[in-house]
Amino acid sequence: MTEAEQDRLTPRQRAVLERALELLVAGGERALTTAGVARAASCSKESLYKWFGDRDGLMAAMIAYQASKVRGFADDGGPMDRERFRAHLVGFAQDLLEVLGGDVSLALNRLAIGQASREKSRLGQLLVAQGRRRVDQSARALLEAGRKRGFIHYTDADEAYRTLYGLIVRDLHVRMLLGEEGARRPEKIAALAERAVKQFFALYGARQKERAETA
Amino acid sequence: MTEAEQDRLTPRQRAVLERALELLVAGGERALTTAGVARAASCSKESLYKWFGDRDGLMAAMIAYQASKVRGFADDGGPMDRERFRAHLVGFAQDLLEVLGGDVSLALNRLAIGQASREKSRLGQLLVAQGRRRVDQSARALLEAGRKRGFIHYTDADEAYRTLYGLIVRDLHVRMLLGEEGARRPEKIAALAERAVKQFFALYGARQKERAETA
DNA sequence: CCTTATCAGTACCGTACGGTACGGTTCTGT
DNA sequence: ACAGAACCGTACCGTACGGTACTGATAAGG
Numbered sequence A, B: 001m002t003e004a005e006q007d008r009l010t011p012r013q014r015a016v017l018e019r020a021l022e023l024l025v026a027g028g029e030r031a032l033t034t035a036g037v038a039r040a041a042s043c044s045k046e047s048l049y050k051w052f053g054d055r056d057g058l059m060a061a062m063i064a065y066q067a068s069k070v071r072g073f074a075d076d077g078g079p080m081d082r083e084r085f086r087a088h089l090v091g092f093a094q095d096l097l098e099v100l101g102g103d104v105s106l107a108l109n110r111l112a113i114g115q116a117s118r119e120k121s122r123l124g125q126l127l128v129a130q131g132r133r134r135v136d137q138s139a140r141a142l143l144e145a146g147r148k149r150g151f152i153h154y155t156d157a158d159e160a161y162r163t164l165y166g167l168i169v170r171d172l173h174v175r176m177l178l179g180e181e182g183a184r185r186p187e188k189i190a191a192l193a194e195r196a197v198k199q200f201f202a203l204y205g206a207r208q209k210e211r212a213e214t215a
Numbered sequence C: 001c002c003t004t005a006t007c008a009g010t011a012c013c014g015t016a017c018g019g020t021a022c023g024g025t026t027c028t029g030t
Numbered sequence D: 001a002c003a004g005a006a007c008c009g010t011a012c013c014g015t016a017c018g019g020t021a022c023t024g025a026t027a028a029g030g
Helices: A003-007 A011-027 A034-041 A045-050 A055-069 A082-100 A103-115 A124-150 A157-170 A172-177 A186-204 A207-213 B001-005 B010-029 B034-041 B045-052 B055-069 B083-102 B103-115 B123-150 B157-169 B171-179 B186-204 B205-215
Strands: none
Touching: A011 A034, A011 A045, A011 A055, A034 A045, A034 B157, A045 A055, A045 B205, A055 A103, A055 A124, A055 B157, A082 A103, A082 A124, A082 A157, A082 A172, A082 A186, A082 B083, A103 A124, A103 A172, A103 B103, A124 A157, A157 A186, A172 B171, A207 B171, B001 B045, B001 B171, B010 B034, B010 B045, B010 B055, B010 B103, B034 B045, B034 B055, B045 B055, B045 B103, B055 B103, B083 B103, B083 B123, B083 B157, B103 B123, B123 B157, B157 B186
8 A cells, every 4th residue: 555545545444444453452463353343443344345455455554554653753954963963863762662662563563473474465564664664764864964974983874773773672572572571661761772872872983983894 | 381291292292293383384373273283293183182272282382392492502611712702602693593583483483473462372472482591591601601701791691681682683583573585694694693793792892891881 | 802092084063254245324416 | 305425234154263072993901
């Protein structure tokens, strides 16, 4: 489902997708039945099939709809000193941890992972990737802004971003997906973000560039 | 299912679990039907229910059985200079990436993640955690050995290990779980491991301890 | 040879789900 | 006011699955 089709959703359809997402969050994929969605959203199954084609189409629409709500982190382009850049990175880390740990995000990732084995309907995985790309690209833009101003140094932007991602998320995402209780600690997010950014600067800060890059 | 019960499995039952794992790898959870397992393993459904109780018990047995095959990385305790320690870390990183990217591991993780939402049968998640704990503990022992010999420095072993994990795995595990093609690149494992260990030494090497620890 | 236990194979049952069809109602445009 | 579309609620159908019961074959033990 393209972005153009996405905008073509009527408010009614958006409301249906919201209810469907609630069902998915509450009960996992097994709770996402067409009859259940129709009942919860007070619409007919016939309308569901008319709007979304089939169950796979409904799931794809749910993912695309949710992805359309995740906005990137805009680079205001204004003056930015080193401390402001660092604060931006910490903010990115916090937002990332909050997004990944959100109920809807976890439920949709579980759904997409569950569908990953089926040859057909790989759309789910692609659409989740589309949702992630927004976050990724804004983060890459942020890194590039810091590099141009000389706060950090790298030769491979992708490598640098993935390292930042690893330092922030570690194994938290998978553990949250597995339902591990200790993994979701919203009160720890600030400290996790600070530590990750500190480590990232230790690796990619302009004064230590030789240590992180040379292979 | 405890380790003692695990050993009580007959060769016949192990063979059935092997076939069940093959089915799961080939077709995901939807392919793991009781009739399908019985047919593939040439046993009766009645025997399946006698041995494993129900479908959840079968899945738990599969996870426990597979976890029993994942061995940790033994610390030979012998003399170890800095280079040997580094080589051990690189070897751990390679093994970790290979295990996480294995077909059976991915299939079982997808299965456990799919079951995570259901209140009942959280066993799957716990047993996967048990399987991971073997890897975790041996890695922690390796780090501790390096710390005692002064090659690295940290105050919180858990923090250090999680950082190492993040540097090695980054977002590869989730992307592999999502079925992303570009994520599974066995030929890249060696380079990934080298880079991760290099970055880990930059953060936790004994000479740069103040940069990684002080918050 | 007889008994007993185990197990493969099959048939069966209840349930739940995806998808379709239809009657009745509300909204919309003319 | 009227025609047509959109849509809700429900009933329905085919299928697939989890779980159980039954039958027949095999093999060990006396």
